[in-house]
Amino acid sequence: MGDSLLRPAFALLLLFLFPTAIHAQEDADPGAGVSGEHDFNMYCASCHGEDARGNGPKAFSLALRPPNLTTLTQRYGEFPHDRLVRMIDGRDAISGHGEREMPVWGVWFKAESAQELGGAKGDEASVQRRVDNLIDYIAGLQAK
Ligand code: HEC
Numbered sequence: 001m002g003d004s005l006l007r008p009a010f011a012l013l014l015l016f017l018f019p020t021a022i023h024a025q026e027d028a029d030p031g032a033g034v035s036g037e038h039d040f041n042m043y044c045a046s047c048h049g050e051d052a053r054g055n056g057p058k059a060f061s062l063a064l065r066p067p068n069l070t071t072l073t074q075r076y077g078e079f080p081h082d083r084l085v086r087m088i089d090g091r092d093a094i095s096g097h098g099e100r101e102m103p104v105w106g107v108w109f110k111a112e113s114a115q116e117l118g119g120a121k122g123d124e125a126s127v128q129r130r131v132d133n134l135i136d137y138i139a140g141l142q143a144k
Pocket of ligand 1 (some may be wrong): 040041043044045046047054058061064065066068069072083084087088100101102103105111134
């Protein structure tokens with residue numbers, strides 16, 4: 001008798017505990033990194049705009065207008081994945097031509113890598129993961 005009363009209470013307790021357990025695990029997963037959407041709103045929207053169309057609040061004070069990032073596929077014929085890796089990371093272009101208004105995010109993300117949950121200082125994988133997440137996010141914004 002006591003048993004049959006306890007069983008539903010136990011089931012409820014499990015229901016209550018399980019989502020929190022799953023959540024705690026996600027929080028502690030070092031592979032999860034920072035989402036592309038988070039980084040975009042934090043670091044890119046000031047120039048490229050929250051809608052990525054190039055009208056962020058900082059856009060008008062620059063010599064070069066930040067491009068519309070929703071028309072990349074239209075403008076390049078296909079989604080220019082490798083170009084984006086180079087543009088966003090930016091580190092292999094430094095020595096070349098100096099005309100660049102875009103911050104070199106590879107340097108920034110590398111400096112920040114130690115702050116990523118579970119990240120090691122100067123962890124190159126964390127830089128690449130953040131660039132990849134940003135590119136996936138931008139790929140999802142392309143106008144059809
Ligand atoms: C300070 C303003 C500024 C910020 C912040 C900024 N950008 Fe840019 N971005 C530009 C400008 C200006 C250009 C044009 C090319 C240049 O400056 O060399 C550009 C170009 C680009 C391009 C090339 C687009 C094309 O048409 O080929 C990509 C991709 C890009 N930015 C992505 C990003 C991402 C992702 C972030 C955030 C991590 C970011 N930008 C943050 C100003 C900015």
